[in-house]
Amino acid sequence: MKIKKFISKELSISDDDHCSSSSKTPLKKNAFKISDIEKIKLIETKIRDILDILGMDLKDESISGTPKRVARMFINEIFSGINPINKPNTSTFNNNYKYGEMLVEKNITVNSTCEHHLLPIVGIAHVAYISNGKVVGLSKINRIVDYYSKRPQVQERLTLQIVQELQNILKTKDVACVIDAKHLCVNSRGIRDAQSSTVTSEFGGKFKEKEIKKEFLDYIKLEANF
Ligand SMILES: [Zn+2]
Numbered sequence: 001m002k003i004k005k006f007i008s009k010e011l012s013i014s015d016d017d018h019c020s021s022s023s024k025t026p027l028k029k030n031a032f033k034i035s036d037i038e039k040i041k042l043i044e045t046k047i048r049d050i051l052d053i054l055g056m057d058l059k060d061e062s063i064s065g066t067p068k069r070v071a072r073m074f075i076n077e078i079f080s081g082i083n084p085i086n087k088p089n090t091s092t093f094n095n096n097y098k099y100g101e102m103l104v105e106k107n108i109t110v111n112s113t114c115e116h117h118l119l120p121i122v123g124i125a126h127v128a129y130i131s132n133g134k135v136v137g138l139s140k141i142n143r144i145v146d147y148y149s150k151r152p153q154v155q156e157r158l159t160l161q162i163v164q165e166l167q168n169i170l171k172t173k174d175v176a177c178v179i180d181a182k183h184l185c186v187n188s189r190g191i192r193d194a195q196s197s198t199v200t201s202e203f204g205g206k207f208k209e210k211e212i213k214k215e216f217l218d219y220i221k222l223e224a225n226f
Contacts, residue, residue, distance in 0.1 A: 023160040043071035081150030088143035092134040115152030123181025126220040132172035159200040173205030
């Protein structure tokens with residue numbers, strides 16, 4: 001039996017794992033002063049130091065390439081969404097077919113990283129919107145989820161960032177997102193609860209209305225009592 005932990009955005013959450021209050025990723029002012037290539041070089045030296053302090057023999061063939069591999073992975077893959085240059089292009093189209101119901105993109109893969117422990121957050125996102133005259137290519141929704149996932153994250157902020165980005169693109173408040181994800185910092189260390197997952201949600205505009213919210217939740221068949 002899967003146990004779900006639902007985090008309401010109205011609650012003030014004081015546990016050390018979840019204490020985000022802003023929807024903006026906290027970046028320092030000069031975050032992009034140095035290039036990604038320079039960042040890779042610097043991170044490589046730091047990872048080398050960490051492994052050395054841990055007592056690993058960096059001359060061993062299996063581990064000698066790890067610092068560079070990890071540095072490249074940080075910048076080019078798992079944290080590539082920090083740099084706005086990697087933001088997906090999301091052109092919209094006119095809603096020519098006059099489709100007036102909600103559109104739901106279900107089961108979008110989420111691969112993110114918990115910013116408190118730098119361990120994976122793995123799950124699925126369900127995103128919905130009701131067109132206000134504009135529509136967006138379906139795969140763009142997946143790309144937006146992926147872009148904001150590729151940052152040190154907390155799930156609550158990720159949920160909000162996805163909704164706010166789509167609200168800006170589609171020029172409507174009528175956007176919703178539910179994320180159900182496993183946090184390896186909970187599943188594989190600390191309390192080591194391998195079964196639990198965390199559900200977060202953000203309902204904008206019409207999705208705050210009971211009937212609309214219910215229709216969306218019925219589509220995604222989430223067994224949670226909102
Ligand atoms: Zn964590």
